[in-house]
């Protein structure tokens with residue numbers, strides 16, 4: 001899965017870090033998690049801990065979107081066979097499917113083809129009736145991919161607002177509070193379209209804490225955020241949004257545009273959402289891979305957030321303590337964490353949160369001459385808007401600390417890591433379960 005793996009695995013610690021990354025991503029693939037969570041026995045469809053009697057429905061359709069949505073659709077086809085009637089998903093990682101129509105969109109910035117695919121998705125939702133069972137295939141990346149600008153908001157308004165939000169350092173809950181209030185689908189509006197169909201969400205979470213209303217902006221989940229919240233996010237991060245965006249949000253805050261549906265909305269009477277994989281799925285598999293190689297594992301948290309370069313120095317401090325005093329565990333050890341760090345973009349380069357994490361970690365390791373291998377990847381294989389999943393570094397990565405500092409200052413770590421043979425490239429992995437960080441302490 002990892003390109004040029006032999007070159008990257010130049011020491012035992014680096015090899016172990018790559019093995020943990022591969023095991024984590026593999027465990028989070030839709031074909032693995034869907035087959036575990038969804039099964040069919042006669043007329044009874046099980047989705048996680050819920051069961052659905054298929055004889056009660058005229059049709060079963062898959063509707064949804066996200067980086068891994070086509071893989072989820074294909075896995076559902078594998079389970080349901082000819083009991084599945086069709087459906088539509090919007091994704092940037094298409095795979096061949098027999099019954100479900102796969103429409104391509106773009107991520108992280110929404111695009112024209114994403115809007116067209118989402119239109120088809122909304123039409124399919126409108127066509128659902130009370131005799132339809134909708135399996136909602138929702139995965140991370142869905143907010144950008146399922147683009148449905150509402151009211152007078154244009155696609156280009158949506159694009160510039162999305163780009164500004166992504167560069168602002170706002171967290172995903174804040175970003176999606178805005179996106180939900182500019183959309184005809186997000187914030188539970190897809191469920192409203194599909195009502196009175198029965199909806200079973202088959203969800204892969206890339207959101208820390210698994211808030212259903214935030215994952216892919218919660219197309220089939222009740223939404224507690226408001227137009228006021230969305231305006232507050234623009235204010236907090238100084239986002240200069242286009243006029244149509246600001247006008248819609250202000251009109252909504254004044255009660256002139258309907259709010260997103262909340263938990264008491266009848267649209268959710270027949271909706272249940274099931275998280276079939278999340279960051280912990282990845283961490284547990286990475287932990288098992290570490291144990292197999294004779295390392296003592298420490299799963300720090302699946303909820304690490306904040307500025308990537310700062311999170312890195314804390315992670316390195318933990319590895320340093322393990323080496324120096326055997327606290328909280330004796331080496332050889334593997335420290336693992338998940339979650340989603342962010343980058344506040346001040347420069348004008350290319351990179352992503354995992355690449356900035358790795359560069360900052362490498363700088364700390366070089367400064368302290370600490371012998372630890374650090375891998376940091378986005379499990380979808382796309383860190384930031386680059387073709388790298390992340391990076392693998394150790395203290396030898398940084399020969400010239402000023403060059404590493406300059407790359408961080410300019411948010412331009414991709415070329416720096418490329419020149420230091422640090423980039424980890426996987427291509428799109430078919431899943432999206434947030435970040436994975438692995439520190440191998442020998």
Ligand SMILES: O=C(O)[C@H](O)CO
Nearest residue numbers: 140141142143215216
């Ligand atoms: O699409 C999104 O909103 C993010 O990936 C979080 O799910």
